[in-house]
Amino acid sequence: MNDLRAQASAANLTGRHLLGIEGLSVLEIQALLARSSYFADILTGKTKDDSLSGILRGISVVNLFFENSTRTRVSFEVAAKHLGASVLNLSASGSSVKKGETLIDTAVTLNAMHPDILVIRHRHAGTPLLLSKHVDASVINAGDGRHEHPTQALLDALTIQRKCGQIAGLKIAICGDVANSRVARSNLYLLGALGADVHFVSPSTLLPAGIDQFGVPVHTSLETGIKDADIVMMLRLQTERMQGREIPSQHEYFNLFGLNMDKLMRAAPNALVMHPGPMNRGVEIDSAIADNAEKSLIYTQVEMGVAARMACLEALAQHAERTR
Amino acid sequence: MSQKILFINAHILCPEQKLDQQGWLLAEDGIIRGVGSNSDPLPEAKDIAKIDCKGDILAPGLVDMRVQSGDPGAEHLETLTSLKQAAAHGGITSMAVLPSTEPVIDTAAMIDSLQLRAGRIDGPSIYCYGAMTKELEDDQMAELGMMAAAGACAFASGTLSIQNAQTMRRIMTYAAMLDKAVIHHCQDTDLTGEGDMNEGETSTRLGMLGQPAAAEIVILKRDIELARLTGAQYHASHISTAGAVAAIRQAKKEGVKITADTAPPYFMLNELSVSGYDAACKLNPPLRTETDRQAIIEGLQDGTIDAIASDHVPVNLDMKAQPFTQASTGASGIELLLAMTIKLVKTGTISWLRAFELTSQFPAKILKLEAGSLKPGSRADLVQINPDQSWIIQGRAFKSLSRITPFEGQPVEGQVNGLWVGGVQIALEP
Numbered sequence: 001m002n003d004l005r006a007q008a009s010a011a012n013l014t015g016r017h018l019l020g021i022e023g024l025s026v027l028e029i030q031a032l033l034a035r036s037s038y039f040a041d042i043l044t045g046k047t048k049d050d051s052l053s054g055i056l057r058g059i060s061v062v063n064l065f066f067e068n069s070t071r072t073r074v075s076f077e078v079a080a081k082h083l084g085a086s087v088l089n090l091s092a093s094g095s096s097v098k099k100g101e102t103l104i105d106t107a108v109t110l111n112a113m114h115p116d117i118l119v120i121r122h123r124h125a126g127t128p129l130l131l132s133k134h135v136d137a138s139v140i141n142a143g144d145g146r147h148e149h150p151t152q153a154l155l156d157a158l159t160i161q162r163k164c165g166q167i168a169g170l171k172i173a174i175c176g177d178v179a180n181s182r183v184a185r186s187n188l189y190l191l192g193a194l195g196a197d198v199h200f201v202s203p204s205t206l207l208p209a210g211i212d213q214f215g216v217p218v219h220t221s222l223e224t225g226i227k228d229a230d231i232v233m234m235l236r237l238q239t240e241r242m243q244g245r246e247i248p249s250q251h252e253y254f255n256l257f258g259l260n261m262d263k264l265m266r267a268a269p270n271a272l273v274m275h276p277g278p279m280n281r282g283v284e285i286d287s288a289i290a291d292n293a294e295k296s297l298i299y300t301q302v303e304m305g306v307a308a309r310m311a312c313l314e315a316l317a318q319h320a321e322r323t324r
Numbered sequence: 325m326s327q328k329i330l331f332i333n334a335h336i337l338c339p340e341q342k343l344d345q346q347g348w349l350l351a352e353d354g355i356i357r358g359v360g361s362n363s364d365p366l367p368e369a370k371d372i373a374k375i376d377c378k379g380d381i382l383a384p385g386l387v388d389m390r391v392q393s394g395d396p397g398a399e400h401l402e403t404l405t406s407l408k409q410a411a412a413h414g415g416i417t418s419m420a421v422l423p424s425t426e427p428v429i430d431t432a433a434m435i436d437s438l439q440l441r442a443g444r445i446d447g448p449s450i451y452c453y454g455a456m457t458k459e460l461e462d463d464q465m466a467e468l469g470m471m472a473a474a475g476a477c478a479f480a481s482g483t484l485s486i487q488n489a490q491t492m493r494r495i496m497t498y499a500a501m502l503d504k505a506v507i508h509h510c511q512d513t514d515l516t517g518e519g520d521m522n523e524g525e526t527s528t529r530l531g532m533l534g535q536p537a538a539a540e541i542v543i544l545k546r547d548i549e550l551a552r553l554t555g556a557q558y559h560a561s562h563i564s565t566a567g568a569v570a571a572i573r574q575a576k577k578e579g580v581k582i583t584a585d586t587a588p589p590y591f592m593l594n595e596l597s598v599s600g601y602d603a604a605c606k607l608n609p610p611l612r613t614e615t616d617r618q619a620i621i622e623g624l625q626d627g628t629i630d631a632i633a634s635d636h637v638p639v640n641l642d643m644k645a646q647p648f649t650q651a652s653t654g655a656s657g658i659e660l661l662l663a664m665t666i667k668l669v670k671t672g673t674i675s676w677l678r679a680f681e682l683t684s685q686f687p688a689k690i691l692k693l694e695a696g697s698l699k700p701g702s703r704a705d706l707v708q709i710n711p712d713q714s715w716i717i718q719g720r721a722f723k724s725l726s727r728i729t730p731f732e733g734q735p736v737e738g739q740v741n742g743l744w745v746g747g748v749q750i751a752l753e754p
Contacts, residue, residue, distance in 0.1 A: 148531065185529075209527060209528055210526070214528075
């Protein structure tokens with residue numbers, strides 16, 4: 001698999017929207033990653049491309065965030081601006097959504113202004129799909145409830161690929177609140193498709209129903225689950241999405257499922273740690289690891305996020321240009 | 325002067341008399357006077373009106389025991405007039421409406437009012453359930469005795485499931501005194517939480533919270549014990565899980581007075597219908613697994629399940645064009661009960677007689693209604709059906725004001741060509 005190669009032209013996607021990793025082919029994923037890698041080279045100063053800011057000239061991107069987010073929204077905004085697109089940010093708190101307008105009314109109203117790409121985050125699964133049926137723009141899912149967060153999975157894969165050379169054959173343990181995590185689902189599909197040996201680690205009360213049908217090994221002990229892992233990906237404990245008291249206390253959670261240096265010793269000697277952020281320090285991850293520049297890829301992930309989103313925006317903008 | 329109608333060339337179906345024959349039926353003044361086969365001589369009289377059924381089925385009209393009305397409180401979703409017209413098109417001659425309206429049907433006065441207003445409109449008969457509890461809240465028993473006296477056919481709770489076992493025990497004890505059935509929706513609300521669909525692999529894949537099958541079974545099993553304790557006539561409504569079928573089968577074996585119904589979505593569809601987040605498929609209880617669907621079909625075949633109801637819930641597009649989680653539950657069903665039941669017959673799943681047992685004879689028996697039979701002396705509630713006429717389900721063509729169905733676009737067979745309530749023919753709008 002030559003997935004390290006940076007691609008000098010836009011990735012081609014069959015669909016008009018990017019609603020999830022499930023449904024993308026391996027070739028599409030590889031094309032997006034290759035193009036992301038090209039943009040990452042530019043962002044990190046390895047190469048230059050003077051035409052960068054002309055790639056999305058004339059393309060309008062609307063960030064429609066119904067759920068609070070800083071890092072993802074800013075990441076999409078920076079990505080769009082690098083490529084020369086015009087960006088409009090809308091958040092639910094500042095919009096007519098608060099005045100009782102229905103979601104579809106909002107979408108149809110926005111559609112009349114002819115944006116090319118809508119980046120949507122919503123707290124309920126399936127909302128980007130629903131809106132995609134009511135707008136002419138291409139829709140990017142920037143996280144929908146517990147369902148998917150495709151650009152997060154792409155940036156995670158990009159981070160791993162650039163650090164480790166390739167993804168196939170790596171043991172990757174995704175640990176924590178799997179039940180409430182869209183990041184876990186998107187990463188399972190993406191990293192699995194690229195040949196990684198993905199494992200889930202979670203307390204039994206935070207495992208989603210039917211997980212045994214997904215073909216992923218599941219562990220209820222962190223020590224066992226991360227044994228010999230090349231990548232330990234910690235998930236945020238989604239207290240805002242939890243339904244009640246799935247765990248006895250954050251204190252016990254940190255004791256049993258929080259990652260500290262001691263537990264990390266079980267992983268492979270050069271294991272790297274990831275986290276989609278924002279982190280709950282002292283709950284799922286110890287600061288000593290989060291801030292350890294040798295072990296932690298957490299800030300690289302943020303950097304790679306911009307590159308991955310540039311590749312996604314560019315790929316979908318091709319559809320906008322084709323329909324003009 | 326008496327009015328006599330003679331139906332000839334009919335495929336007569338009457339599960340109570342085990343009749344499945346080509347023949348005739350005579351009604352006089354709204355009462356069935358006789359049924360015969362083609363070898364029996366036709367009754368003759370001067371003033372007789374003849375109706376040639378041309379080989380169509382002539383059966384007791386359907387009795388739909390689970391219907392949500394929009395009136396009172398949500399007339400924009402369904403009026404009594406639209407409900408009656410929709411029911412008539414679906415071959416239904418009697419229906420029992422749930423008490424979960426606004427206001428709740430929890431007093432004798434509410435029953436009087438609804439029956440009076442329903443009686444002014446031509447069409448199928450409307451019977452009322454009385455609410456089990458005041459305002460359909462969880463603790464205080466409603467005035468069941470006075471509602472029974474006003475004509476409540478049984479007691480129900482809409483989609484409220486009584487969580488307090490002591491409250492449920494009292495309702496069942498009191499209803500037994502009144503000789504009325506208790507119709508219950510089984511759902512442990514702690515277990516279902518904010519779940520939007522069946523819990524399992526599919527809900528996890530779709531990123532939605534699930535409702536475990538156990539939520540239905542836990543309450544059902546509690547109720548079975550309470551039925552044993554109180555001797556009440558207990559009826560589990562719209563059951564959806566294999567576990568519920570098994571529990572009812574066992575309880576019947578042990579002599580508990582229990583009956584049950586299900587609705588077409590639970591024997592026609594499974595949770596995979598939700599895969600595109602189509603809110604038309606958001607129901608309560610939720611669509612379950614294929615294993616559950618198969619178990620429901622077995623229950624329909626072996627007698628564990630006694631009735632099929634439409635589970636009609638008026639909803640409009642505003643309530644459904646939403647993210648799945650925010651959309652309302654329920655779907656329009658009253659016009660599809662017959663067609664979906666005919667599908668079971670056409671696929672060889674059940675016989676014609678069993679179909680009318682499930683949709684007419686048994687629901688009438690459970691609710692002690694004067695309906696569901698062609699026996700001489702019975703009220704002439706009749707439906708004439710061409711079982712082979714095919715059509716495509718299109719919500720926008722419904723007579724109901726509620727036009728959202730999980731069966732949109734499906735081909736079905738079975739056309740209602742005539743409907744008589746108490747011997748009076750009901751006009752079917754084209």
